[in-house]
Amino acid sequence: MRLPGTRYQEPGWEEVRKLLGQCSLAALRGCDPARLLDPAARAALLDDYVEAAGVQLHASRGSARAQAAGNGYGDSVLELATDLLFELQARQADWDAFCAAVAGETARDPAFWGPAGEGLLRKKVNDMYAQLRDKVDADNYQAACGRACSPNRMYAYRMLDTAYGELARLFAGWEQHRGQVGAILGRDVPPGVAPIEVRQLRSIGDCRPEWILRWSATLQEFGGAPGPLHTRSKRFASLKTSPDKIGAMLREIGDYEALSANRDQDWLQDLDDASVWVEDYWRVIQESQESATPGPDRILEAAQDALDAGEPESADDADPADALSPGTAPDPAWPALALSVSLPPGFMEAAGQPAGALGPAERLLAQDGVPVRLAVYAKLLGPGDESYPDGWRDPATGELPTMQQLAALARVSLPTLRKRRDAAISRLEAALGRSMANEVQEEADAHG
Template structure:
């Protein structure tokens, strides 16, 4: 049986009880509990000695099969449940005092093991119900006593007996008929309908308890003189509510976090890799503080730069561009180089923001023919403006465009919005600069067109 906050109400309790009884025999024989008339300090000292002896005995048996067996559906082992209940005893000395009174006058050295086990089992059985009742109140906010927890467990046991009888109804035809309140003429439909404790009807529990005197070893729990279940006698509504509560929480907790087990394993593997990488970095670290090495120019780059500066025409590079490149390389490590790197990083971020590949501006500028008359005429306008001019005059998908100019997604030149973002201006501003650049080209070409009558002047498309 599982209820919110409970840990000791499942079948694993039997192994917990046996482990506690086994360890208690040695602890009680080694040190007798305090006499009932002893002062409170003597009782507290006796309880402390008992807890220490029990903890040592439990730890000595923690590797046994019984201690490692599962104690409940939440992953607690029998050893863990026994140890935690032992510490609960230390926090609730009233149960220890009751055990001392029960063992008063009993010779622990020569007493029967069965008697000592019974006294200890009674103490821990009451303690577990009190602990689970308190945890149930904390989890649900509803009042609960140890006696009510015992009633929950009785109803769970009653359901188990009813389910067993229903599963073998042919051998227990008379008792099943008495529980259902009718004679059985065939397979009862209730046998197939009973899927869980939530489907168990309260009248079945009452009739099952009544049939125990006739078909069982004695009267049922609801038909005895005991007052423990007096609140449930002839109370089918209360019984039904308690059965429904047990069934509802059982459905909620049946998955046992199976959906999250894979995530748990993945997280554990990730943490192992994380700590492994950290350890490897520590092992590979060099002594002394961390240092960032100074950026130095490669010797081959320096020689190539000197050769291009001496004869830029032979290298096929524009003289002004060669001098600018050499000046940029010579300035590595200076403040200007840091600004250039920051600008390049900013352009890459802008390109990614408008769905263009990183490094688009650098690749497009490199692919542009520096010796072309349009590039020379619009050198100060900037690459985005020149691309806007090409798109306006020749269209966005001309075959003459290099691949570095094209947007990989469309196979054409970037749109005006993308070019405006690359130029870091607004769209109307880019249109104005594009139109001004076209006017500049028209003004430059018009004399040449007059000298060459067959040449067609540049006109704005559209």
């Protein structure tokens, strides 16, 4: 089972539990039982235990169990075990509960600390870490989702996931379990014809709450012991009469299972590919900087910087877009430029014609030309504002031309157009005292 923020609810937990139990027994053998039984000495003993168990974990780092996958997020068994060990050091209450349980066993049987009691001691260690696991995952779930979650609720999630697994097993072998499957479905299941529910149960999200309740009820008859929802325990009291809660929890598990179904493998491959690409890119840049001839990226950047900084040598060399201001004569190249970006041949003339008296924003933008002026409007008001006149719009979209189209009309690169647009907006902000968007909107309304 995987839920947001959780790390210990997957099958890898069994190996984490075994590794912690193995290392804990080795660490506890070196402890003085008298200190463990003395409440005043437990805090210092916890530090000693964590240090000793950490040494044992480190010594086992090369084992197959330690290196095994602990969950689908890429954490190894060793990493999960180490994190949980140090989490215990921050939760004194869990250690105190463990010590109290051990003290109770020792009072009943003084030989508890001997070889005969090793199995029971390991069970106490397992119980301590199982409770700690649910507390840690519940806290992380709350941080990830912003929803309240207690350790008991985390335990309920896991119970429902286990119940779904049992249901799926029974449904898959429905012919061998017709009696129990029929009881779960609430009807008789004839031989030879698979119930439609068998085909419908494809994931935990498809599991119905009433199936879980009936499955738990059938365990007394078909398994010999009461099911988790039919015991005297109060652990699942809130679920026994709340099928809607069960359904919501099943869907939540199913939704996150579907979301994380790739187990991060595809993303890890993309990460590796991206890392290799970035390494190659910086290697080429480094080699170009160290060689006599700059690399292609540096050549293009230098050339573009020179074009941006340079002034036209003559009127013939001037950028037609920059020169276009009210009253400017049309340039013969404009129709071809407009057609090259799928705009009407007369677009530049139509977009450059004043509509009545020029406002202050229009006068300040006139020196920048049509592409920059339209880029400013698109930035401040958006490309599809209803106040724009038809002459400004691309007939294909009904909106202002894109930045790529405007850059082609201005005969500059897209980054250069962005710099000129931002420079024009800065001038407007410096020259006009009120909101740029309001000022430009008023003048656009005047054009409309």
